[in-house]
Amino acid sequence: MTFEVRPATSFDDVCALVGPKRPDANVCWCLSYRISSKLNNELRGPARGEYVAKLMETRGPLGVLAYDGDTPVGWAAVAPRADTAFARNRKIPWIDDLPVWSLWCIRVRPGHRGNGVSHALISGAVEYAKTHGAPAIEAYPLDNKGAKVDLTMAYAGIRKNFEAAGFSYAADTTSTLSGFPRVIMRKEWQLKG
Template sequence: MTTMRVVPATAVMWPQLGRVFGPREKNPTSCWCQRFCQHDEPDNRSALQREVHEADLPVGLLAILDDDVVGWTRVVPRSTLPGITGNRALARILDDDPDAWWVSCFLVRREQRGSGIGVALLEAAVDWAAQHGASVLDGHPVDADRLAGTPSPSAIFTGTLAMFQRAGFAEIGRTYRTRPVMRRELMHP
């Protein structure tokens, strides 16, 4: 029987975290979930490693299936992501709520895609943000139904509209016809 759980990405988990990045694990300049961040590290892997090791509050969550890391998501206060707060298209839709959080990316190992791990990570992100005082959790997924053809995994790293809908998010606007901004209002535990 397989069991899946989602845990915070702590320093102890760093050695396993790289496995979710697959072949990119060996490439320190690939994204390593730095698309919306700014850093002074020599490469993106070093930047994420520093974040994971130094964060008072973990910056992401890991999906673990039978003791093997199979997924990752970054979920943090929106104010910590300059690529989000400085985006003019998003600024037209988002308010200045200092307690708003953002889920910026999802990465699921190839052999596990389509098995619900992304939705499990998103649902855990909702709980994580609520536990840490977030008023809302926002994201900017892709409306895959409006794309021509089948999107590549690298095109939907921010998640899909269907995934966010399954996790109870509502659309609050669009920056482009294929890019909804999704929000989940949170109640604190």
């Protein structure tokens, strides 16, 4: 299958992928690495979605969406690392001073998993970062070595999918998710200078 990946400009489509099933539910909205932990803990229920809508109005797309026809089937969060909590994360170290972008959340809608959506999202996030001047992009996936990963914690992606997209192992981290270590995978397209 082929999927069209484009910047996440539609709030309704972002909501379909990372928003709640009930308006009053308290779901992530992919904010935890985008805002301070204090603000993340303060925002509850509908306030989280309202905050995402405001961010989209002021900052533009917060990631990319994969579409099967007109139906949004996947989401990937991507932004300059300096604009995320990864800028201050002690468990996921900076490798160098290259102003990399981070790709930290991949979500595929149920019923569409196993069809290559995550691969399309990774490629789309790379292209989005490139077109916005990033010299490289990093991801912090699970190094699950083929073991089954709980889908709730698979949002970080898995190492083999990033390797398939041309990312290289860059460093270990002290971060773990669902019992698996996370590694830094990087894809560069400009020489450091």
